[in-house]
Amino acid sequence: MTVNRRDLLKRVTVGAAALVALPGARAAEPPSFQGPHQAGIFTPPQRSAIFAAFDVAAPSAEALRQTMRTLTARARFLTIGGDPAAGPITTPPADNGVLGPTIPADGLTITVSVGASLFDGRFGLAGRKPRTLTAMGVFPGDALDPAWCHGDLLLQICADNADTVHHALRDIARNTRGGLLLRYRRTGFLSPPRPAGAPRNLMGFKDGTSNPVEAEGADLVWAGAGEPDWAAGGSYQVLRLIRMHTEFWDRVSLAEQEAIIGRRRDSGAPLDGAKELDKPDFERDPAGALTPLDAHIRLANPRTAETANGRILRRPYNYDDGVVPGGDLDAGLIFCAYQQDLRRGFEAIQTRLADDPLNDYIRPFGGGYFFALPGVTSTEDWYGRGLLG
Amino acid sequence: MTRIRIALLAATTVVVAAAGAFALVRSEASAAIPVPTEREARALIDKYRSDATAGISRDIRYAEAASTIGECADPPGTYAISSRYSMMPPSGADGAAAVDALREHWAQLGYRVITDVPGQNSQLLTEDPATGFRVGISRRAASYLRLVVSSPCLTLPYTPAPPVLPEEQATVREAYQQYVAGVLDRLTRDVAALRTAVAGSDRAKARAAWLTAQLTWDRVGAAYGSFGEYADAIDGLPQGLPGGVHDPDFTGLRRIEYGLWHGEALGTLRPMADAVAQQVAALRADLPGATPDAIDLPLRVHEILEDALRFHLTGLTDMGAGAVLAETAADVDATTALLDLFGPLLDERRPALRPAAHADLDALRKALRTGVRRDVDAALGGVLETLAQAPALLEVTGS
Numbered sequence: 001m002t003v004n005r006r007d008l009l010k011r012v013t014v015g016a017a018a019l020v021a022l023p024g025a026r027a028a029e030p031p032s033f034q035g036p037h038q039a040g041i042f043t044p045p046q047r048s049a050i051f052a053a054f055d056v057a058a059p060s061a062e063a064l065r066q067t068m069r070t071l072t073a074r075a076r077f078l079t080i081g082g083d084p085a086a087g088p089i090t091t092p093p094a095d096n097g098v099l100g101p102t103i104p105a106d107g108l109t110i111t112v113s114v115g116a117s118l119f120d121g122r123f124g125l126a127g128r129k130p131r132t133l134t135a136m137g138v139f140p141g142d143a144l145d146p147a148w149c150h151g152d153l154l155l156q157i158c159a160d161n162a163d164t165v166h167h168a169l170r171d172i173a174r175n176t177r178g179g180l181l182l183r184y185r186r187t188g189f190l191s192p193p194r195p196a197g198a199p200r201n202l203m204g205f206k207d208g209t210s211n212p213v214e215a216e217g218a219d220l221v222w223a224g225a226g227e228p229d230w231a232a233g234g235s236y237q238v239l240r241l242i243r244m245h246t247e248f249w250d251r252v253s254l255a256e257q258e259a260i261i262g263r264r265r266d267s268g269a270p271l272d273g274a275k276e277l278d279k280p281d282f283e284r285d286p287a288g289a290l291t292p293l294d295a296h297i298r299l300a301n302p303r304t305a306e307t308a309n310g311r312i313l314r315r316p317y318n319y320d321d322g323v324v325p326g327g328d329l330d331a332g333l334i335f336c337a338y339q340q341d342l343r344r345g346f347e348a349i350q351t352r353l354a355d356d357p358l359n360d361y362i363r364p365f366g367g368g369y370f371f372a373l374p375g376v377t378s379t380e381d382w383y384g385r386g387l388l389g
Numbered sequence: 390m391t392r393i394r395i396a397l398l399a400a401t402t403v404v405v406a407a408a409g410a411f412a413l414v415r416s417e418a419s420a421a422i423p424v425p426t427e428r429e430a431r432a433l434i435d436k437y438r439s440d441a442t443a444g445i446s447r448d449i450r451y452a453e454a455a456s457t458i459g460e461c462a463d464p465p466g467t468y469a470i471s472s473r474y475s476m477m478p479p480s481g482a483d484g485a486a487a488v489d490a491l492r493e494h495w496a497q498l499g500y501r502v503i504t505d506v507p508g509q510n511s512q513l514l515t516e517d518p519a520t521g522f523r524v525g526i527s528r529r530a531a532s533y534l535r536l537v538v539s540s541p542c543l544t545l546p547y548t549p550a551p552p553v554l555p556e557e558q559a560t561v562r563e564a565y566q567q568y569v570a571g572v573l574d575r576l577t578r579d580v581a582a583l584r585t586a587v588a589g590s591d592r593a594k595a596r597a598a599w600l601t602a603q604l605t606w607d608r609v610g611a612a613y614g615s616f617g618e619y620a621d622a623i624d625g626l627p628q629g630l631p632g633g634v635h636d637p638d639f640t641g642l643r644r645i646e647y648g649l650w651h652g653e654a655l656g657t658l659r660p661m662a663d664a665v666a667q668q669v670a671a672l673r674a675d676l677p678g679a680t681p682d683a684i685d686l687p688l689r690v691h692e693i694l695e696d697a698l699r700f701h702l703t704g705l706t707d708m709g710a711g712a713v714l715a716e717t718a719a720d721v722d723a724t725t726a727l728l729d730l731f732g733p734l735l736d737e738r739r740p741a742l743r744p745a746a747h748a749d750l751d752a753l754r755k756a757l758r759t760g761v762r763r764d765v766d767a768a769l770g771g772v773l774e775t776l777a778q779a780p781a782l783l784e785v786t787g788s
Contacts, residue, residue, distance in 0.1 A: 138631045141629050
């Protein structure tokens with residue numbers, strides 16, 4: 001197994017090419033605000049995120065339309081950047097100043113999704129709901145707190161820096177005051193490659209090594225046949241707020257951690273491979289000799305023909321906030337995923353994960369099902385125009 | 390709601406890393422071969438295994454894997470890590486072809502042949518001169534191949550504990566089963582008293598009877614999905630059920646607790662108490678089968694109190710009685726019992742561990758008696774870190 005220079009060079013090249021697809025890598029060009037799909041879905045995940053759920057308080061469909069137009073205008077400005085509107089020094093300033101006098105784009109994406117509750121009687125939308133959008137149910141092992149669940153509207157705000165996402169949320173909340181009311185929010189971060197490859201979650205394992213690519217979007221991510229016309233270009237989104245019992249996890253042997261996850265912790269290699277990007281070959285290990293049959297990666301993605309169209313686009317962030325009763329860290333994962341069909345995607349995976357040994361180390365406490373709206377396609381367009389217009 | 394944690398032997402083939410870089414350094418520096426660390430060695434084992442299996446038919450599948458650490462005779466105090474992979478070729482011809490393919494592949498890579506016995510029971514062992522690692526393949530029968538990768542002798546930063554023999558583990562399981570049987574006998578009486586109490590009209594008495602039964606159940610040490618469906622039926626939780634505390638599937642002692650502290654008529658709790666009695670009887674009868682596997686028991690040494698931390702002290706199990714500290718104390722009893730069942734095996738391997746654990750458990754008991762939450766939380770965290778050292782000392786390896 002001598003490795004010659006040519007092989008090494010090849011490996012380095014492959015590694016570099018692969019990095020582009022991995023989360024955490026920043027494209028040279030800023031994400032475009034306009035397009036058939038919203039930014040922030042296939043955009044490589046930025047370092048900082050806020051997931052903010054809102055209740056819609058707008059009293060009428062017309063008021064909601066106005067709110068969505070305002071939201072669109074703010075998102076357009078914030079993601080492109082520039083000078084905020086100037087006014088007399090005697091009035092409260094239009095901008096909160098957190099980013100200085102000129103707003104940098106900073107890789108900002110704002111992704112707007114709607115929850116099933118928006119389609120109740122309030123705005124006359126009952127007949128326009130995406131085909132399989134429901135409120136998220138309870139799964140075994142969940143300990144859901146109603147204060148951390150659901151919402152009429154969800155904003156996924158991501159940028160290269162934490163101050164930028166804070167600024168954006170604060171700006172949007174201010175400009176939509178009266179129409180939108182914050183319900184809950186969670187701040188997340190993406191770790192830099194340590195030392196390379198996919199970013200690590202707070203269990204110390206690389207997360208996101210295996211994800212669909214944009215070319216697979218039409219088959220796996222974007223709304224498909226049977227959806228209302230307005231939904232074309234949108235995507236079902238799952239948000240799960242998952243606390244990790246990091247103290248307990250740290251008291252588990254490395255061999256067992258790796259058996260639970262199905263990857264090596266140091267390199268991220270699947271247990272039947274040797275390098276992070278090696279593809280697991282579960283067919284060759286039918287008894288689970290190398291990768292236990294209930295390893296997380298094996299349950300989540302068995303890599304069979306039957307499960308191939310159930311793959312989802314994961315876009316998770318770590319969170320690290322305060323203390324839980326008992327003195328342990330309140331830290332974990334903001335699990336976010338996009339897919340064409342909730343039943344075929346997340347719910348099928350979640351069903352397979354019912355017997356996942358990893359469940360003992362995590363406690364989902366919130367989240368919801370949402371539908372990411374189609375993209376804003378022109379300067380006259382606005383979020384949800386097809387739905388509400 | 391909790392699952393059984395399975396310690397798989399396969400998983401003891403740990404860690405991967407920059408094996409490529411390691412191998413490269415070795416081939417360029419032709420002088421002395423630097424000895425890899427354990428992590429590097431385990432990564433290289435993965436790499437040699439991966440490289441070998443990539444060169445043979447994909448239809449030859451893994452059947453079993455095991456990893457061992459063996460002490461080297463020379464120099465003393467060093468250890469070799471060795472991993473064995475049993476593989477099943479679809480036919481004898483496939484097996485023979487795989488051996489031939491690897492012989493050629495390893496020759497091309499410049500590996501030195503150590504042994505090459507041809508024939509039906511062929512044995513081929515080679516050594517990579519760049520690393521000192523050995524890789525070999527043998528055929529024992531027409532449809533059985535064994536791939537072996539072993540490291541050169543390494544210096545480890547610790548002394549590996551001698552593996553526990555399977556029969557030693559089985560003895561502990563037997564003793565634990567007897568312990569549980571005794572607790573269940575008591576629980577049978579406690580649940581009978583609870584049934585009588587909910588049949589009456591004295592709520593305070595019913596509450597006291599519930600607490601007695603609950604604490605006895607906690608002393609079983611049914612952490613971490615032990616006793617599976619029996620445990621779920623006896624004290625399952627409402628979280629994870631669509632209807633929460635009002636879900637029809639929410640039954641057992643926790644459901645009775647909820648009713649007793651939420652003004653439900655005592656009579657409505659009777660069928661639930663009857664059902665608990667049935668489940669306890671069923672578990673008692675099925676105990677030899679329902680007791681956790683011997684291989685899982687070492688993990689329970691810390692997991693019983695991990696459950697106290699995750700469920701009691703976060704309030705998830707409190708259905709109104711506010712008995713979380715008393716229940717944690719019962720978990721301390723169960724942990725102490727299990728720790729002592731492993732006593733001789735632990736003392737032999739790390740004499741200081743059990744005294745330290747007992748001291749920590751005593752500190753936790755004291756904190757639980759005084760009821761100062763800060764002290765309870767601190768003591769529980771402390772004892773868990775100590776107890777978490779135990780499982781690795783109690784593993785069966787090398788089977």
